[in-house]
Amino acid sequence: GAVVSQHPSWVICKSGTSVKIECRSLDFQATTMFWYRQFPKQSLMLMATSNEGSKATYEQGVEKDKFLINHASLTLSTLTVTSAHPEDSSFYICSASSSGASTDTQYFGPGTRLTVL
């Protein structure tokens, strides 16, 4: 159980275009979803936290107008990278939690590799 999927697994886009990444919890209801980015040979950095039906909470330094997050249902959250530029190229990973509590396990998706040309 506790499977999280992401789509697409990889995407290449031109500079200035927008890209949408989907994160789905397949077998449980995710009250809270998280979005991370991981640069090569680095650890995961939390970008934002989203609760179903609420606006996302962004970490310091993350541009909320550039990284649009929608968590419209208990099984789906989307991250849209708007007007993407080469420096946005990265590995984006989502996770889902049934409650968002500190003791709760976050289940991770397989990640989406974004390359902006």
Added chain:
Amino acid sequence: AQSVTQLDSHVSVSEGTPVLLRCNYSSSYSPSLFWYVQHPNKGLQLLLKYTSAATLVKGINGFEAEFKKSETSFHLTKPSAHMSDAAEYFCVVSDAGGTSYGKLTFGQGTILTVHP
């Protein structure tokens, strides 16, 4: 505030020998601690977690970790390494309060190499 330090960026062992991956944490509240593993081109998989119950936590694939509050450590061990254990391992902390509540802070990762 919360933080995690993984003391070794790379660990290399021979198959069949013990594995020790070291992790120290800092937390302002009672922390939850996790170990995740990331195989190449795969998603992060939870190995085990500590949430203020037993200090010795057993996880999947023969891994275990011991929470030592006095040493602020949560080292990951396995008695006998398998080739399939080769991967990157992340120690992760989650605070029970404050602005970091429910958020995960990752260590820098330890790449485990297993030699035949």
